[in-house]
Amino acid sequence: MAPFAYGKSMMFAAAAVAGLALPSAAFADKASDTLVYASDSEPENISPYHNNLREGVIIAHLVWDTLIYRNPKTGEYEPELATSWKWIDPVTLELKLRKSVTFQDGSPFTADDVVFTFNYVLTPEAKVVTKQNVEWMAGADKIDDYTVRVRLKGPFPAALEYLSGPTPIYPAAYFKKVGLDGFSKAPIGTGPYRVTAVENGKGVTMEKYKDYFKDSPLGQPAIGKIRFRVIPDGETRMAELMTGGVDWIWRVPKDQAEQLKAVPNITVLSAETMRVGFLQFDAAGRTAADTPMKNEKVRQAVAYAIDRQAMVKNLAGEGARVMHSACFIDQTGCTDDGVPRYEYNPEKAKKLLAEAGYPDGFETDLYAYRERDYAEAVIGYLRAVGIRANLRFLKYAAMREAARAGKVPLEYQTWGSFSVNDASAFTGVWFKENEDDMSRDPKVKALLEKADTTTDTAARKDLYKEALSMIAQKAYLLPLFSYPSNYAFTSDLAFTAQPDELPRFYAAHWK
Amino acid sequence: MSTTSASGAAATAAAGFDSVPVRRSPLARFTKRAARHPGFMAGAFILAVILVMSIGAPLFTTHDPYAQDISKRLIPPIWHAKGTWEHWLGTDKLGRDYFARLLYGGRISLMIGAATVLLSGAIGTALGVAAGFFGGRVDMVIGYIINVRLALPVVLVALAVAALVGTSLNTVIVVLGLLLWDRFAVVARSTTQQIAHADFVAAARAIGCSTRLIVFSEVLPNIINPLIVVATLEMAHAILLEAALSFLGLGVQPPLPSWGLMISEGKQYMFFSPWVITIPGVALVALVLGINLLGDGLRDVTAPDNRS
Numbered sequence A: 001m002a003p004f005a006y007g008k009s010m011m012f013a014a015a016a017v018a019g020l021a022l023p024s025a026a027f028a029d030k031a032s033d034t035l036v037y038a039s040d041s042e043p044e045n046i047s048p049y050h051n052n053l054r055e056g057v058i059i060a061h062l063v064w065d066t067l068i069y070r071n072p073k074t075g076e077y078e079p080e081l082a083t084s085w086k087w088i089d090p091v092t093l094e095l096k097l098r099k100s101v102t103f104q105d106g107s108p109f110t111a112d113d114v115v116f117t118f119n120y121v122l123t124p125e126a127k128v129v130t131k132q133n134v135e136w137m138a139g140a141d142k143i144d145d146y147t148v149r150v151r152l153k154g155p156f157p158a159a160l161e162y163l164s165g166p167t168p169i170y171p172a173a174y175f176k177k178v179g180l181d182g183f184s185k186a187p188i189g190t191g192p193y194r195v196t197a198v199e200n201g202k203g204v205t206m207e208k209y210k211d212y213f214k215d216s217p218l219g220q221p222a223i224g225k226i227r228f229r230v231i232p233d234g235e236t237r238m239a240e241l242m243t244g245g246v247d248w249i250w251r252v253p254k255d256q257a258e259q260l261k262a263v264p265n266i267t268v269l270s271a272e273t274m275r276v277g278f279l280q281f282d283a284a285g286r287t288a289a290d291t292p293m294k295n296e297k298v299r300q301a302v303a304y305a306i307d308r309q310a311m312v313k314n315l316a317g318e319g320a321r322v323m324h325s326a327c328f329i330d331q332t333g334c335t336d337d338g339v340p341r342y343e344y345n346p347e348k349a350k351k352l353l354a355e356a357g358y359p360d361g362f363e364t365d366l367y368a369y370r371e372r373d374y375a376e377a378v379i380g381y382l383r384a385v386g387i388r389a390n391l392r393f394l395k396y397a398a399m400r401e402a403a404r405a406g407k408v409p410l411e412y413q414t415w416g417s418f419s420v421n422d423a424s425a426f427t428g429v430w431f432k433e434n435e436d437d438m439s440r441d442p443k444v445k446a447l448l449e450k451a452d453t454t455t456d457t458a459a460r461k462d463l464y465k466e467a468l469s470m471i472a473q474k475a476y477l478l479p480l481f482s483y484p485s486n487y488a489f490t491s492d493l494a495f496t497a498q499p500d501e502l503p504r505f506y507a508a509h510w511k
Numbered sequence B: 001m002s003t004t005s006a007s008g009a010a011a012t013a014a015a016g017f018d019s020v021p022v023r024r025s026p027l028a029r030f031t032k033r034a035a036r037h038p039g040f041m042a043g044a045f046i047l048a049v050i051l052v053m054s055i056g057a058p059l060f061t062t063h064d065p066y067a068q069d070i071s072k073r074l075i076p077p078i079w080h081a082k083g084t085w086e087h088w089l090g091t092d093k094l095g096r097d098y099f100a101r102l103l104y105g106g107r108i109s110l111m112i113g114a115a116t117v118l119l120s121g122a123i124g125t126a127l128g129v130a131a132g133f134f135g136g137r138v139d140m141v142i143g144y145i146i147n148v149r150l151a152l153p154v155v156l157v158a159l160a161v162a163a164l165v166g167t168s169l170n171t172v173i174v175v176l177g178l179l180l181w182d183r184f185a186v187v188a189r190s191t192t193q194q195i196a197h198a199d200f201v202a203a204a205r206a207i208g209c210s211t212r213l214i215v216f217s218e219v220l221p222n223i224i225n226p227l228i229v230v231a232t233l234e235m236a237h238a239i240l241l242e243a244a245l246s247f248l249g250l251g252v253q254p255p256l257p258s259w260g261l262m263i264s265e266g267k268q269y270m271f272f273s274p275w276v277i278t279i280p281g282v283a284l285v286a287l288v289l290g291i292n293l294l295g296d297g298l299r300d301v302t303a304p305d306n307r308s
Helices: A004-023 A024-028 A056-062 A112-123 A159-163 A172-185 A234-243 A254-260 A295-303 A308-316 A346-355 A371-385 A397-404 A424-430 A442-452 A457-473 B009-014 B028-037 B039-057 B098-134 B136-151 B154-165 B167-178 B182-196 B199-206 B211-247 B257-270 B275-302
Strands: A034-039 A068-070 A076-078 A082-089 A091-098 A135-146 A145-152 A193-201 A205-209 A225-230 A268-279 A365-368 A388-393 A410-416 A475-492
Touching: A004 A193, A034 A234, A056 A205, A056 A225, A068 A159, A076 A082, A076 B167, A091 A112, A091 A205, A091 A308, A112 A172, A112 A457, A145 A159, A234 A475, A254 A268, A254 A475, A254 B257, A268 A295, A295 A346, A295 A371, A295 A475, A308 A365, A308 A475, A365 A371, A365 A397, A371 A388, A371 A410, A397 A442, A397 B039, A410 A424, A424 A442, A424 A457, A442 A457, A457 B211, B028 B039, B028 B275, B039 B098, B039 B275, B098 B136, B098 B167, B098 B182, B098 B211, B098 B257, B098 B275, B136 B182, B154 B211, B199 B211, B211 B257, B211 B275, B257 B275
Parallel strands: A034 A225, A365 A388, A365 A410
Antiparallel strands: A068 A076, A082 A091, A091 A145, A135 A145, A193 A205, A205 A225, A268 A410, A268 A475
């Protein structure tokens, strides 16, 4: 047997197939000033308010600007489309807008655009996918051409954070003219890159916006053209990178990332992200009245059964951290100080199972949608204490619908919080008795609602701590670890990764 | 096909193959001809090795195929510089012993093959014999059903059903069993047609045997040889289909070991740890090759003297 020869020939075969299928791949490199980046999924709609995919968030930050900029290095809020802001009262924020900013069709950016965007996304007809990103606002009013006021529904301490992330500004006149359908085919923003083509199933082409405003905290874009290519298969993405068809890939599994480091002309970078992997239980008992998951001791047993440290070390790799609280630890308001912890202790897990009335374990289904290896490792750990879990591996939308319909006893989930650096972006989705909440504890909900709207920082932190402790104590959700992302790209490219899972191609340049 | 004996219903029923008047016992004749057929012997050997090792898996390995140790992930096999004898075929992505998973996975493949063939064989033979024996309208209706079945692409239907019903070992067996009966039906129908008008069937009718007795003691024993050949080929087919379904994620589900699933999981290590995909791939090729050789050989060995 000659496994190596076989492996190499397969590699060349894969590369050859990829090269044949996509002749345009030859345009990716420094010489043609075109950066081609590849990812596995494509947003259903390129309009940032109308998808909840990471790939959509990346494009949103390339093509559109937000009012406020959060400096990823310092965490400070800096002027972007707004030059200054002040709180008139706890529910009114006044922003002065930057003059001489133009949209990519040449029309000027004014208060009308901000007022239109925010009032539009708050209407039910807009069908915003992640309502939590905008629902804290009550509306926006124009004071003069370069001054707007944003009205809040109630005090919301994370307002600036949301204004610096998932709330890009649309051109009012153009959007009214073409509507959402036209806008998603030929979108326009104020951002550093202009979309030149949106091809369903293939990707998006962008080019540098020459009149991008000079004082932008993002800096001026360096690379002439950027192309986003959708390549669903991980091995194909890697083959394309090695043969020069694409310049940049991410989400490379740990094993392959280590091997890619040895490949010449390819740089591998690992960075932590805000994404947290976790297990969610049917604690509300919606799958069956007698589901073991209703039992607190069973859930705690699961928590004790899983060696999260070993998973971080051997599976997730560099950049991952074990999480103890139901949020990403660096988010504002998130803490694991004093929150109950579950160390790896299979004996204790077996004991708890016996106390709960399952001395011989039980059989269940584990639903998962990504990182199949991690889900299978969880299954292996559960098996060691007697819980026989069968894997149900589904597409994300299918799993989400099954979970919302109350058909999922145990779920392997991940959440990237839209890169919003506030605990509410995590807990608000999974615990406020909304459709994604599988535990549905009114006490947790009440605590979180109070925390989300408390302006006093210390009091807010205490409330989150209380809620997070309750979640951990009852083991409603078992946080596993934060996700690292492994980036691999051509060594011609100067690229730096930030810990929020948001690659900033406008800041990249050729060496 | 041997259809010359007319020694009466009772005698044929007891004898099975014994319808050609020769001096040697049928078993001795079979063994002698089989021993001279290299393809048959090679197939039988491969299949026997895989069968013994899978069924007797605990005798060949002390590792539990489900026991994971993620600190020992992706250990290469013994011929690689970093291999160890403890895991001589290495470990998989979760540190489970690859040899143990291969052996226990073989059980699943063989079980699916055998169960599918039993189910589809029963369906196909029943339909084929009915069509061939009764002829007329029965033949027309069954012929129509066979055509409908032949018009359905197996993999597509299996994928659709697995996606609708959900995936499990039993689903795979039932779906494949309900889809792979067509060749049994076609072969059983044509061979039965030949036999239905033979003298010994007429004789059995003349002495007043019931239709049931004629079918079970006159017809079935005389068409069993070609059906066994079909069964071996269909078994190989079923095993390959299971691997394909598992590869696409709609067959056997983790943590059950299955060769198709192992190949699928090995795909992501293809570039840098090729043995993860090669080992189950080679095993699958060997098993399917063995069954096919055996089936081909069986056809030659059981054919009448002048046609071998």
